Amino acid sequence: MAEDKILVEDLNLWFGDNHVLKDVGFRIPPNAVTAIMGPSGCGKSTLLRTINRMNDLIAGTRVTGRIVIDGKDIFADDTDVIDLRKRVGMVFQKPNPFPRSIYENIAFGPRIHRMGNRSDIAERVKRTLRHANLWDEVKDRLHDNAFSLSGGQQQRLCIARCLSVEPEIVLLDEPASALDPHSTARLEELITQIKQDYTVVIVTHNMQQAARVSDFCAFLMLGEMVEYDRTERIFTKPRDKRTEDFLTGKFG
Amino acid sequence: MSGNRAGLTAVPARGLFLKRSRFAGNRGFLVLALPLALFLVFIGYMFVYLFHNGLGVVSWRFLTQPPVNGMTQGGIWPCIVGTVLVAFVSLVFSVPVGILSAIYLSEYAANNFVTRGIRSSVRSLAGIPSIVYGLFGVALFVNAFHLGLSILASGLTLGLMNLPWIIATSEEGINAIPGSFREGALALGATKWEAIRHNVLPYAFPGMLTGALLAVARTLGETAPILFTGVTYYTRNLPHSFMQKFMALPYHLFALATQHDQIMKVRPLAFGTAIVLLVFVLALDALAFVIRMRVATANRWQV
Numbered sequence: 001m002a003e004d005k006i007l008v009e010d011l012n013l014w015f016g017d018n019h020v021l022k023d024v025g026f027r028i029p030p031n032a033v034t035a036i037m038g039p040s041g042c043g044k045s046t047l048l049r050t051i052n053r054m055n056d057l058i059a060g061t062r063v064t065g066r067i068v069i070d071g072k073d074i075f076a077d078d079t080d081v082i083d084l085r086k087r088v089g090m091v092f093q094k095p096n097p098f099p100r101s102i103y104e105n106i107a108f109g110p111r112i113h114r115m116g117n118r119s120d121i122a123e124r125v126k127r128t129l130r131h132a133n134l135w136d137e138v139k140d141r142l143h144d145n146a147f148s149l150s151g152g153q154q155q156r157l158c159i160a161r162c163l164s165v166e167p168e169i170v171l172l173d174e175p176a177s178a179l180d181p182h183s184t185a186r187l188e189e190l191i192t193q194i195k196q197d198y199t200v201v202i203v204t205h206n207m208q209q210a211a212r213v214s215d216f217c218a219f220l221m222l223g224e225m226v227e228y229d230r231t232e233r234i235f236t237k238p239r240d241k242r243t244e245d246f247l248t249g250k251f252g
Numbered sequence: 253m254s255g256n257r258a259g260l261t262a263v264p265a266r267g268l269f270l271k272r273s274r275f276a277g278n279r280g281f282l283v284l285a286l287p288l289a290l291f292l293v294f295i296g297y298m299f300v301y302l303f304h305n306g307l308g309v310v311s312w313r314f315l316t317q318p319p320v321n322g323m324t325q326g327g328i329w330p331c332i333v334g335t336v337l338v339a340f341v342s343l344v345f346s347v348p349v350g351i352l353s354a355i356y357l358s359e360y361a362a363n364n365f366v367t368r369g370i371r372s373s374v375r376s377l378a379g380i381p382s383i384v385y386g387l388f389g390v391a392l393f394v395n396a397f398h399l400g401l402s403i404l405a406s407g408l409t410l411g412l413m414n415l416p417w418i419i420a421t422s423e424e425g426i427n428a429i430p431g432s433f434r435e436g437a438l439a440l441g442a443t444k445w446e447a448i449r450h451n452v453l454p455y456a457f458p459g460m461l462t463g464a465l466l467a468v469a470r471t472l473g474e475t476a477p478i479l480f481t482g483v484t485y486y487t488r489n490l491p492h493s494f495m496q497k498f499m500a501l502p503y504h505l506f507a508l509a510t511q512h513d514q515i516m517k518v519r520p521l522a523f524g525t526a527i528v529l530l531v532f533v534l535a536l537d538a539l540a541f542v543i544r545m546r547v548a549t550a551n552r553w554q555v
Contacts, residue, residue, distance in 0.1 A: 054439060059363065086441030096432035098451060108450065109440040158436070165440055 004068075005030035005169065005199040006051065011065035013043075013050060015058065020046050022223040024065075028216070033191060033200040035214035035231065037207055039251060043223040044203045045093075048171050051201065052088040053081050069169070086113060089162035090171040094178055095154035097146035097161070102129075102138050105146050105157055109165040124164065132160035133190055152183025156190060163194070170194065172202040176209065188213050207247055211235050219243045302530070306523025314524055323486065323508065324517050328525055333490055334403070334498035335532070338478065339468050341407020341494065342414055347464050349411075350418030354460075357419070358426045359448055378416035383476040385413045390480045404494040406482040413477060414467040421463025425456040458547040462540040469536035473529055475502040485511070501529040 006028035013021040020043045028034045036044045046055065053074060055061045067074045074084055086109075098105050106125040110116070115124065125142075129135040134156050138149070146157055155175055162170060172191065176184040191200060191213050204210050210217055210231065217231040219240075227234060227243045238244045245251060317327035353374075361367040389409030399405040429452045437447035471477075484497040485507050491498050508522035509515070 052439065054435070057435075057438070082441050082443055084441075085439055090439040092432065092435065092439075094432065096430075096436045098433060098436060099455065108437070109442075112437075112440070112442050112446050112450075161436070161440065 003030065004028065005070070006201075007066070007068040008047075008051075009066040009068070011047075011050065011067065012063065013046060013055070014062045015046075016060040020223050021050070024220075024223075024225045026218055026225060026228040028199060028201060030199045031195055031197070032215040033195050033202060033213050034216040034218065035210035036201065036203045036218045036220055037205060037210045037246075038220035038226075039246065040205060042220045044205075044220050045173050047220065048173050048201060048203045049090075051169070051171055052085050052090050054085075054090065056081065086165050087167050088169040088171060089165065089167035091155070091158050091162050091173065091175050093174040095151060095158050097149070097154050097157050099145065099147060101143045102146050102149070102157060103142040105161050106164045109161060113165055115165070128160050128164045131163060131194075132156055133186070133193070134160055150183065152179050152186060155179060155183070155187060159187075159190060159194075163198075167198065169199045169201065172200065174203055174205065176204075176206070184209070207235075219246065221246070302523060302526055306520060306525075306527045309520045309524035310527055315528070318490075319486070319521075322514075323512060323521075324514060328501065328504060328521075328528060330487060330490055330499045331501045331504040331525070332528070334483070334500040335472060335502075335529075337403050337491065337494070337498065338407045338410060338482075338500060339472055341404060342411035342471060343464060343468055345408055345411035346414040346418050346467070347460075350415050350464070351422050351460055353415075354419045354422030354426060355448065355453075358423045359444070359452075374416045374419050378420070381476075382413060382474050385409055386477040386480040388412070389477055394481055400495065401482040401484075401497050402495045403482060403491060403498050406478040406498070406500075407494075409477045409481050410471045410474060413471055413474065414464070417467035417470065418460075418464050421466070422456070422460040425459025425463065426452060428459060429455050458543055462544050465536050465540040465543075469533045469540070472533055472536070473502050475506055478503060501525060501532070505529060 004027040008027070009025050011021055011024040012019070024047060036047060038044050049055045050063065051067060051069075051074075055063070063075060069084075069088070072079070098108065103125055106128050107121050110121050110124050115121065126135065129138060134153065137153060138144075138157075141148070146154065149157060155178075159170070159172075159175070175191075176187050179187060188209065191202065194200065195215075202210075202213065214231045216229070217234045218228040219226045219234065219238075219242075221242055227238060227240045229239075234243065235247060238247060314327040315332065316329050318330050319328065320326035357367065357371060361370070386409065389405060389412070393399045393405040393408050394401060397405075399408075433451040433455070434447045437451045438444070442450070475483075478500055482497050483500045483503040485499075485503075487497060487499055505522055505525045508518045508525060512518050
C-alpha cells in the first residue's frame with residue numbers, strides 16, 4: 001500500500017445522543033477508489049461527510065478521534081474548513097446542479113476561488129467538462145439551464161463541478177442511486193477514469209457497484225468498521241461473518 | 253385504565269363519523285361556502301357602490317390637476333405624488349433593513365430562545381395598531397430625529413410598519429430555497445456568505461420582492477401613521493423636498509368625506525379618490541401576483 005492519503009483513527013461521532021460512528025479507523029490510499037458499503041443507516045454517508053467536515057453544518061454534532069489528510073489532522077484548530085472543502089470535493093446522492101447554465105455551474109467554483117480572469121475560467125470550464133467526459137454532450141448548449149440535462153448528465157455535471165477547483169480527494173455519496181443502469185455505467189466509467197488523478201472515496205449500498213469500481217472496500221455496520229481490505233479480497237475471502245452475510249444477501 | 257376508557261369511547265365515535273361522513277362533508281361544504289358567498293356579495297356590493305358613485309369624476313384631469321376652489325373642484329395630483337413619495341421612502345428604508353434582518357435571522361442567528369424571542373416579537377409587531385406606529389413616529393422621527401412633519405418622517409414611520417411583514421416574507425423566501433443549493437456551494441469551498449450570496453439570495457429575491465410589494469400595498473392606505481407625522485389637508489404646491497409636508501390619498505379621502513365644510517358637494521370627489529387608492533393597491537397586489545407566478549414557472553426546482 002502506498003503512502004496513505006487519508007488516515008482515519010478512533011473516529012467517534014454523535015448527533016446529539018445518537019452515537020453514529022464508533023471507533024472507526026482505516027487508511028485510504030491515493031489514486032485509488034475506496035468504497036464504503038454497508039446497510040442503510042450504518043453511518044456510511046456520515047463517515048463520508050466527516051472527511052470534508054460537512055457535518056459541521058448539523059447542530060449538535062460531536063466528533064472525537066482523528067482524520068489525517070496528508071499528515072494534517074482536519075479537526076485541528078488551525079484547519080481552514082474552506083480550504084479543506086476545496087481540496088476535498090463532494091458529490092451528493094441526488095444531483096444538485098445550481099439552477100443556472102451549465103457553464104455557470106462549472107465556473108462558480110473557480111470564480112469564488114479566484115482562479116484567474118474571465119478567459120482563464122472559460123478555458124478551465126472547457127477543460128473540466130472534457131475531463132468529465134461531458135464536453136461532447138454539452139458543448140453546443142453551455143448556456144442552457146443545467147436542469148435541462150438528464151439525471152445522469154446532471155450527476156456527471158456535479159462531478160465536473162467538483163473537479164473544477166482541482167481537489168485532491170473526491171467524495172461520492174451514493175452518486176448513482178438516482179440513476180438508470182445506462183447512466184450508472186457512464187458514471188462508473190468516469191469514476192474509474194478520474195482515479196488516476198484523484199483519491200476517490202465512494203459510498204454505496206450497492207455491492208456490485210463497489211465490486212466494479214473500487215480498489216479498496218470498507219464494510220460498515222451499525223457505525224462500526226467491520227472489515228476493510230482490498231476489494232477482491234473482501235469479495236472473495238471475507239474474514240468476518242457479517243461481511244459474508246451482507247455480500248451473500250442475507251441482509252442489507 | 254384511563255387509557256382503556258379513552259380507547260373504548262374513541263372506537264364507536266370513529267364508526268359514527270365514518271357512517272355519517274357523506275352528510276358531514278356536505279354540511280361542511282355549506283358551512284364553509286355560505287360565509288364565503290356572503291363575503292363575495294359584500295365585496296361586490298362595495299365595488300359596485302364605489303364605482304357607481306365615483307367613476308364619473310375620474311378623468312385624466314382628475315388625476316393630473318391639483319384641487320381648486322376650496323377643494324370642491326380639480327383633481328388629486330398632489331395626493332398621488334405624496335402617496336408615491338411616502339411609499340418610496342418607506343420601501344427604501346424597510347426593504348434593505350428587512351431583508352438583511354431576515355438573512356441574519358434565518359442564516360446566522362443561533363436557534364436559541366433569544367432568536368425565537370426576536371422572531372415572535374417581529375410577528376407581534378405586525379399586529380400593533382397603526383395609530384401606535386403613528387405616535388411612535390412622532391416621538392422618534394419628528395421630534396427625536398428633528399425631521400419635523402415631513403415626507404421623510406411619514407415614510408420612515410410607514411417603513412417601520414412594513415418591517416415585520418418584509419422580515420417575515422423574506423425569511424419565508426429564504427427558507428423556500430432547497431438546502432442542496434447551499435450545500436453544493438459549501439462543498440466547493442464557498443464561504444457561508446458566498447453560498448448565501450450566490451446560491452440563496454438570487455433565488456429568494458423574487459419572493460422577497462413580492463413580500464415588499466404586498467407590504468407597501470398594505471401601508472399605502474394607512475392614514476393614522478402619516479396623520480401625526482407629515483400629511484396635511486392642503487398644500488399650495490407639490491413638495492420639492494422630502495422635508496416638506498405633503499398631501500396623500502387616504503388622508504385626502506378622509507378630509508373630503510368627513511372634514512370638508514361642503515361634504516355633499518365633494519362627495520363624488522371622495523368616491524373618485526377612493527377608486528384611485530383602491531386601484532393603486534390592487535395594482536401592486538396584481539404585480540406581486542404576476543411576479544410570483546412567473547417565478548414559479550421559471551424555477552423548475554419548485555415543481
